Amino acid sequence: MTQYAIYGIGNALVDKEFEVDDAFFAANGIEKGMMTLIDEDKHHQLMAVLHQQFGLKKRAGGGSAANTVFAAQYFGAKTFYTCNVANDESGDFYAQDLAFAGIDTNLHSEREAGVTGKCLVMVTKDAERTMNTFLGITANLDSKHINEDALKNSQFAYIEGYLVTSDTARAAAIKTKQLAEKHGVKTAMTFSDPAMTQFFKAGLQEMIGTGVDLLFCNEQEAMTFTGTQSVVQALPELKKVAKALVITLGSKGAFIFDGENEINIPSYPVTAVDSNGAGDNFAGAFLYGITSGLGWEKSGHLASRTAAEVVSNFGPRLCKRRYDEIKAEILGA
DSSP states (O other): OOSEEEEEEOOOEEEEEEEOOHHHHHHHTOOTTSEEEOOHHHHHHHHHHHHHHTOOOEEEEEOHHHHHHHHHHHHTOOEEEEOOOOSSHHHHHHHHHHHHHTOEESOOSSOOSSOOEEEEEEEOTTOOEEEEEEOGGGGGOOGGGOOHHHHHTEEEEEEEGGGGGSHHHHHHHHHHHHHHHHTTOEEEEEOOOHHHHHHOHHHHHHHHTTOEEEEEEEHHHHHHHHTOSSHHHHHHHHTTTEEEEEEEOGGGOEEEEOSSOEEEEOOOOOOOSOOTTHHHHHHHHHHHHHHTTOOHHHHHHHHHHHHHHHHTSSSSSOOHHHHHHHHHHHHOO
């Protein structure tokens, strides 16, 4: 009996969300719909402008894999999260957020000096999320932060694609995969963002290595990574690096390949206000499902419904009560 359903490794970022307009992007030279890395000075500059023009909408502990782990934990999976935050106020906020959810971590009171990573999440009326990220100390995530005992006692190791942007974090992701394979733990990975497949493809290929057991990506990431023009064309290429895979398709639902069968999952229509965290929550719900014995199709429905709910709210995840309600709605539990 394993101790954890999911062992996640990823960035630790405090998200600050703002509701903006397209004119703001044009005025500040920001590429809409993408994640862009910025330095600390740029972060403070943009933060001041955003506060002045729009006002802060929401603050939450974020990071792609963290959102996934939170969703899985709230559904009932036992999880562990490896990350890196500083001994500052934002680091305290982040560590307390994880602890309150019941997520076990490598974090402790003697955290390193520095600045905890932050992500400016800018949401437009069309619900598109655009992110400018100052990694701060999360860029220093490395192999020393891995808890091998927790990892080897997990069903899945879940690796965040965003880690590709840092040499030490990428090495930690690769080491996590190697340790998982050494201990017979299944490996799952997410591409995280189209910018990763566009600008860091070689690094992602290094992280994937000889392949993963389960890959998560969206439509655009699938095509960019494989250099194809459609999901149909991308599929055989992705099957070369993943035994199973999930491709989220936005309002068209999702496509699942379980290693043998292809399954189409419908979307759940909602009024979209913020797409931040939708794919992460899809992965969290899905991993909860397959590690709990729900099967691939039922897990896909749970994940699709969860992602739809996240899109209809501001912020990268939901409160615990909403996950319970979605679980009851889809599973009758």
